[in-house]
Amino acid sequence: MKKTHRRITAFILSVLLLLSVTACAGTQKSDNEIDLTTMSATMVYSEVFDMIYKPEEYMGKTIKMRGILNAVYNEEDNTIIFACIIQDATACCEQGVEFHLKEDPEEFPEGGTEVTVVGTYDTYERDGEEYCYLKDAVFLDE
Numbered sequence: 001m002k003k004t005h006r007r008i009t010a011f012i013l014s015v016l017l018l019l020s021v022t023a024c025a026g027t028q029k030s031d032n033e034i035d036l037t038t039m040s041a042t043m044v045y046s047e048v049f050d051m052i053y054k055p056e057e058y059m060g061k062t063i064k065m066r067g068i069l070n071a072v073y074n075e076e077d078n079t080i081i082f083a084c085i086i087q088d089a090t091a092c093c094e095q096g097v098e099f100h101l102k103e104d105p106e107e108f109p110e111g112g113t114e115v116t117v118v119g120t121y122d123t124y125e126r127d128g129e130e131y132c133y134l135k136d137a138v139f140l141d142e
Contacts, residue, residue, distance in 0.1 A: 035064045036048070055121070063118065066117075068114060070096060105138075109139065
């Protein structure tokens with residue numbers, strides 16, 4: 001009887017392992033679109049961290065994210081730099097993804113409010129440094 005229980009337990013664990021592997025395959029970065037709004041806070045933070053440190057893996061992909069709107073005035077070129085700030089699950093750490101709007105919206109959301117942004121992942125160079133951002137970004141009503 002104990003041998004049968006072990007076999008059943010081993011079979012169930014094998015099925016669960018197989019299901020977890022195939023479930024993760026749906027979130028691979030091979031797709032051309034990454035929707036961060038459907039992920040847990042821990043996964044979003046991890047994915048954004050990965051986007052910043054491995055930008056070549058995300059180039060040209062459409063990224064949808066939700067976070068806190070931050071706007072900073074850049075005195076050097078008289079522009080406003082927009083970013084979507086993503087916090088980790090404990091809200092102790094945060095990552096920001098800069099975005100450049102495709103066109104100015106009719107109404108700008110207030111800084112510090114939650115926004116959903118979608119755009120194409122790209123990089124640009126400024127002062128010899130490479131920066132990651134979402135180009136042709138738009139705010140979504142959600």
